[in-house]
Amino acid sequence: MFAVAAIGLFIAMLLVLIRLYSGPTLYDRVLAVNSFGTHTVLFIGVLGFLNGRPDFLDIALLYALINFVGTIAILKYFRYRAIGDMSPVTRKKETGL
Amino acid sequence: MQTFIDIVLFLMLAATAISIVRTKSLFAIVMLSGVFSLLSALLLVTLDAVDVAFTEAAVGAGISTVLMLGTLALTSRTEKPSSHSNFVPFVVVLITGAALIYGTLDMPNFGDPNAPAHVHVGPDYLERSVEEIDVPNVVTSILASYRGFDTLGETAVVFTAGIAVLLLISGLRRRREDEEADEVDDNEGQS
Numbered sequence: 001m002f003a004v005a006a007i008g009l010f011i012a013m014l015l016v017l018i019r020l021y022s023g024p025t026l027y028d029r030v031l032a033v034n035s036f037g038t039h040t041v042l043f044i045g046v047l048g049f050l051n052g053r054p055d056f057l058d059i060a061l062l063y064a065l066i067n068f069v070g071t072i073a074i075l076k077y078f079r080y081r082a083i084g085d086m087s088p089v090t091r092k093k094e095t096g097l
Numbered sequence: 098m099q100t101f102i103d104i105v106l107f108l109m110l111a112a113t114a115i116s117i118v119r120t121k122s123l124f125a126i127v128m129l130s131g132v133f134s135l136l137s138a139l140l141l142v143t144l145d146a147v148d149v150a151f152t153e154a155a156v157g158a159g160i161s162t163v164l165m166l167g168t169l170a171l172t173s174r175t176e177k178p179s180s181h182s183n184f185v186p187f188v189v190v191l192i193t194g195a196a197l198i199y200g201t202l203d204m205p206n207f208g209d210p211n212a213p214a215h216v217h218v219g220p221d222y223l224e225r226s227v228e229e230i231d232v233p234n235v236v237t238s239i240l241a242s243y244r245g246f247d248t249l250g251e252t253a254v255v256f257t258a259g260i261a262v263l264l265l266i267s268g269l270r271r272r273r274e275d276e277e278a279d280e281v282d283d284n285e286g287q288s
Binding site for chain 1: 116125151155
């Protein structure tokens with residue numbers, strides 16, 4: 001049962017990887033990385049049950065958090081072309097204040 | 098099933114690495130390297146090294162993706178075509194890889210109870226750490242007590258590096274803000 005789930009996850013991962021390699025636009029790639037992170041979380045869960053020791057489920061949750069924060073950072077780069085603090089002048093130009 | 102999972106994960110890892118080499122868009126390469134470290138984290142999970150896997154995911158897919166994007170904001174976004182031939186680097190990589198594989202040949206098998214790491218001082222630590230240190234987690238007692246000076250040195254090194262980076266970055270930013278403020282003053286004077 002869990003083996004079937006693992007194989008299904010592998011197929012989903014392959015599809016996501018194909019989109020990541022070929023992806024025409026950058027947004028395709030961001031989405032591919034984000035959903036690959038979700039697949040990682042799911043796979044850690046399935047792997048725990050497959051080996052009969054589902055002790056690592058809480059660690060899978062931490063992966064979900066990392067994935068979320070990483071995607072926010074990438075999208076922030078898209079919006080502002082910078083990751084950290086903007087200088088006051090750039091902020092003035094961006095927001096018009 | 099375990100072998101099958103390992104083989105599939107390694108195939109995906111190799112495909113990602115090849116695609117990193119062949120891609121020219123640096124942004125795509127940052128995304129691909131994030132997936133690369135997620136895949137290696139999965140491989141480490143299958144080896145039962147959950148803590149190492151978690152560090153790999155946090156550093157590889159989390160922090161270094163963000164740092165590389167920050168670098169991309171400062172540099173160009175496409176890779177320059179290389180002018181010299183790739184033959185010599187390829188040979189060097191092949192030789193290094195062969196040497197690494199040769200080095201694994203006389204390593205003990207995975208999970209072998211007679212491996213040197215499990216027969217030398219390991220059992221001693223496992224037996225004595227509870228009465229000597231009185232911490233239930235053996236890893237903590239080894240890191241914080243048996244190897245206390247080592248950990249103190251590591252912490253000092255990381256702390257110094259952090260302070261140095263903070264000093265460098267804050268100096269750079271202040272200078273740039275001064276320059277931009279000067280420019281704004283000039284423009285307002287002209288208009």
